Amino acid sequence: MYIVNLILPLIGSIITGIFGHKLGNRISIKIAVGCMMLTAISSLYIGYEILLCNSVVHFKLGTWMQVGSLNVEYGLLYDSLTSIMIIVITCISSMVHLYSMDYMKEDPHKTRFFSYLSLFTFFMMLLVTADNFVQLFFGWEGVGIMSYLLINFWYTRLQANKSALKAVILNRFGDFGLFFGILLVFLVFKSVDFSVIFTIAPFITEYTINLLGYEVNAITLIGSFIVIGVVGKSAQLGLHMWLPDAMEGPTPVSALLHAATMVTAGVFLVLRTSPLLSYSITILNILTIIGALTTLFATTIGIVQNDIKRVIAYSTCSQLGYMIFACGLLNYNASIYHLTTHAFFKALLFLSAGSVIHGLNDEQDMRKMGGLVNLMPLTYQCMLIGTLALTGFPFLSGYYSKDIILETSYATYYWEGTFAAIIGYVAAFGTTFYSFRLLILTFFNKPRMQYKTIAGVHEASTNMVIPLVILALCSIFIGYVTKDFFVGLGTPVWNNSFFAYPYNNLILESEVLQRELKLLPLFAFIYGVITPVLFYFNIKEDRMINVKQNLMVKESYFFFVKKWYFDFLSRVLIVVPFFHLSYDVMNKNLDKGLWEKIGVTGVATTLVTAFTALKLKNEITLSTYISYIVQTIILIIVVGIFSFMTGFIYMELCIIIGILYICLPSIKID
Amino acid sequence: MTGHAPESTFNADGSRKMIATQQQCEDKNLPLSFRDYCAHLLIPLNDCRVSTYYAPWKCMDEKHAYEGCQYDEYLYRKIKKSEQDEAERIKREVVIEKENPKDRPYEEIKLS
Numbered sequence: 001m002y003i004v005n006l007i008l009p010l011i012g013s014i015i016t017g018i019f020g021h022k023l024g025n026r027i028s029i030k031i032a033v034g035c036m037m038l039t040a041i042s043s044l045y046i047g048y049e050i051l052l053c054n055s056v057v058h059f060k061l062g063t064w065m066q067v068g069s070l071n072v073e074y075g076l077l078y079d080s081l082t083s084i085m086i087i088v089i090t091c092i093s094s095m096v097h098l099y100s101m102d103y104m105k106e107d108p109h110k111t112r113f114f115s116y117l118s119l120f121t122f123f124m125m126l127l128v129t130a131d132n133f134v135q136l137f138f139g140w141e142g143v144g145i146m147s148y149l150l151i152n153f154w155y156t157r158l159q160a161n162k163s164a165l166k167a168v169i170l171n172r173f174g175d176f177g178l179f180f181g182i183l184l185v186f187l188v189f190k191s192v193d194f195s196v197i198f199t200i201a202p203f204i205t206e207y208t209i210n211l212l213g214y215e216v217n218a219i220t221l222i223g224s225f226i227v228i229g230v231v232g233k234s235a236q237l238g239l240h241m242w243l244p245d246a247m248e249g250p251t252p253v254s255a256l257l258h259a260a261t262m263v264t265a266g267v268f269l270v271l272r273t274s275p276l277l278s279y280s281i282t283i284l285n286i287l288t289i290i291g292a293l294t295t296l297f298a299t300t301i302g303i304v305q306n307d308i309k310r311v312i313a314y315s316t317c318s319q320l321g322y323m324i325f326a327c328g329l330l331n332y333n334a335s336i337y338h339l340t341t342h343a344f345f346k347a348l349l350f351l352s353a354g355s356v357i358h359g360l361n362d363e364q365d366m367r368k369m370g371g372l373v374n375l376m377p378l379t380y381q382c383m384l385i386g387t388l389a390l391t392g393f394p395f396l397s398g399y400y401s402k403d404i405i406l407e408t409s410y411a412t413y414y415w416e417g418t419f420a421a422i423i424g425y426v427a428a429f430g431t432t433f434y435s436f437r438l439l440i441l442t443f444f445n446k447p448r449m450q451y452k453t454i455a456g457v458h459e460a461s462t463n464m465v466i467p468l469v470i471l472a473l474c475s476i477f478i479g480y481v482t483k484d485f486f487v488g489l490g491t492p493v494w495n496n497s498f499f500a501y502p503y504n505n506l507i508l509e510s511e512v513l514q515r516e517l518k519l520l521p522l523f524a525f526i527y528g529v530i531t532p533v534l535f536y537f538n539i540k541e542d543r544m545i546n547v548k549q550n551l552m553v554k555e556s557y558f559f560f561v562k563k564w565y566f567d568f569l570s571r572v573l574i575v576v577p578f579f580h581l582s583y584d585v586m587n588k589n590l591d592k593g594l595w596e597k598i599g600v601t602g603v604a605t606t607l608v609t610a611f612t613a614l615k616l617k618n619e620i621t622l623s624t625y626i627s628y629i630v631q632t633i634i635l636i637i638v639v640g641i642f643s644f645m646t647g648f649i650y651m652e653l654c655i656i657i658g659i660l661y662i663c664l665p666s667i668k669i670d
Numbered sequence: 671m672t673g674h675a676p677e678s679t680f681n682a683d684g685s686r687k688m689i690a691t692q693q694q695c696e697d698k699n700l701p702l703s704f705r706d707y708c709a710h711l712l713i714p715l716n717d718c719r720v721s722t723y724y725a726p727w728k729c730m731d732e733k734h735a736y737e738g739c740q741y742d743e744y745l746y747r748k749i750k751k752s753e754q755d756e757a758e759r760i761k762r763e764v765v766i767e768k769e770n771p772k773d774r775p776y777e778e779i780k781l782s
Contacts, residue, residue: 052720052723052724054699054720480726481725481726482724483726484719484724484725484726484729485724488719488724489704489712489736489737489740490700490701490704490712490715490716490736491701491716491719491724492698492699492700492701492716492719492720493724494701495699500703502701502702502703502705504703505703505704508703508704508740511737511740511741511744512741512744
């Protein structure tokens with residue numbers, strides 16, 4: 001059951017990818033979709049065994065490599081965290097596969113698309129089921145490569161090429177950090193197995209590593225590199241630039257990779273290594289601050305975006321910040337809870353946006369949409385449900401998971417938690433603002449499309465509607481149904497999946513917070529609905545004129561549109577110097593130019609330059625010139641005799657001396 | 671099982687009484703941070719959760735009893751914190767008095 005659960009996506013990918021054209025598009029795609037749905041069903045059964053029947057599964061499949069004390073084995077670890085992750089991954093992937101059957105129907109390369117999608121799911125499951133760091137890293141790299149291939153699926157588009165390269169390069173920086181973290185883990189623990197590492201961690205909390213003369217705590221150093229990996233994969237502040245541009249891929253790719261699965265790999269890594277990272281307060285504070293700032297950053301930029309998919313992408317970035325700072329506050333089950341609910345309603349939003357784009361003949365600018373509420377009523381309903389769940393409307397999924405993160409942030413009573421809580425409450429308002437702005441511009445306002453486009457608007461087909469309805473039902477109910485399961489007081493589900501010091505019991509403290517703090521998200525929601533209605537609902541110039549003329553509004557808008565100048569700074573400080581170094585210095589002068597500079601061409605050029613300079617000196621008479629030439633010839637003859645004995649370099653040296661002799665104008669021999 | 675009058679966690683002399691034993695907590699896999707004086711109510715709650723597959727609309731009696739116990743613990747912590755703060759304040763005042771004997775003018779007059 002467990003091995004089949006892991007292998008089925010790979011089998012579907014191989015059959016579709018290699019034999020797709022022999023079997024025919026229709027049959028091979030159905031094989032891929034069928035394999036994925038079987039995987040989802042087996043994941044649910046595994047979840048029943050592990051989560052409800054409380055039996056953790058851990059087994060070894062064989063030895064991968066054994067070199068000295070390094071012993072890497074193929075092992076699968078199915079505990080509570082893994083079970084939740086594989087249920088989320090396979091259910092969302094099944095919905096996306098089913099949706100893509102019609103969305104990619106007219107694409108000539110759809111077998112390749114389904115092969116990539118299944119292979120991505122395999123790597124993601126490899127990542128979450130690994131029982132050691134090396135196997136986890138293999139899955140981690142795999143999802144990065146598949147991200148490149150899927151973003152660049154329409155590889156004839158230049159913007160898709162650039163976005164895919166951006167994604168893979170920025171992920172590479174994060175992967176580099178994780179790689180160093182794994183090396184340090186092996187250096188300190190002499191093992192890469194999770195069970196060994198997490199057992200030993202409590203006994204080496206005082207262990208230090210001498211780094212450039214400073215004694216650095218080992219766990220803090222390991223954690224700092226792991227945090228770099230988390231920042232890269234989960235698009236946190238600093239390495240976040242790839243996520244909005246990843247929207248160049250097909251919309252099902254955004255729904256799967258950039259809403260539910262790949263971007264949560266960083267959160268998963270923090271949760272998986274929580275028995276290690278919990279011993280470093282510094283790393284936890286760094287995670288809190290990075291997550292909170294990412295939430296604020298992504299929310300403010302999402303407010304000013306006009307591409308429907310980029311608004312949702314920045315929303316994903318913001319929600320990932322919530323998950324990361326919840327982890328930083330040792331609130332692991334609230335983080336996994338939000339990860340789970342967010343996967344469903346964000347996938348719903350992306351797929352609904354895909355229906356809108358599909359119906360509008362691939363238009364993505366919200367300013368050229370409007371009036372779709374009557375033309376696409378089912379898509380509108382799904383989008384509305386997803387939006388309400390995302391914004392934390394009472395008793396929908398996001399209400400339960402987001403509010404508990406905000407309340408427990410305040411309940412820490414430390415400045416990091418208060419900092420994160422304030423930003424979280426502000427971001428809750430911002431989330432509501434841009435989400436309802438999206439709804440108003442897309443569905444409610446007067447249409448701003450061409451008549452030909454309006455005539456062609458159509459609702460999604462059956463295979464696209466079924467996943468939307470299923471995800472909508474999940475967005476409504478899954479938060480309530482699983483509340484006691486994830487974050488109930490004293491729930492026994494998690495066993496040893498997470499570790500936090502016992503006196504950090506935030507959920508208990510959050511039960512007794514002041515009422516004002518519990519009602520604050522509701523007020524954020526109300527203001528977040530009213531504000532875009534006032535400003536965007538059938539826009540009137542007299543109402544907007546004061547806003548447009550306000551200097552602070554204009555400067556703020558520009559600052560947000562420029563993405564807080566992160567792209568500009570990274571270009572000026574990193575990209576341009578890097579290109580100068582790699583091309584002008586390394587490529588031209590070293591790789592290609594070194595032997596030319598000191599070889600035949602260089603010598604000839606130098607001689608020509610010298611003689612040309614010599615010819616410009618008018619004070620030298622003809623007799624002096626002839627005298628120099630004769631002496632040079634004599635010198636070369638003499639040197640030529642010695643060159644047979646001393647070699648090329650000596651000849652070079654003598655020639656250089658001769659050149660210097662020629663160029664000394666003060667010497668006169670008459 | 672729990673009824674309207676749950677077993678008290680205080681002994682007759684006012685000291686705390688741990689009803690659930692350490693072994694019971696370990697047998698039931700209670701999370702470390704929840705092995706407090708309400709653990710004896712959490713054990714049946716978790717049993718009920720597992721048997722009803724964590725349905726949030728079930729186990730209301732056990733949940734209510736457990737949350738009531740936790741709320742009483744919270745109030746007890748508030749009382750203890752107030753007492754502790756008061757003791758700290760009194761101690762601080764005594765220290766201030768010792769450090770500033772000149773605040774009492776009759777002492778100064780006597781010395782002069």
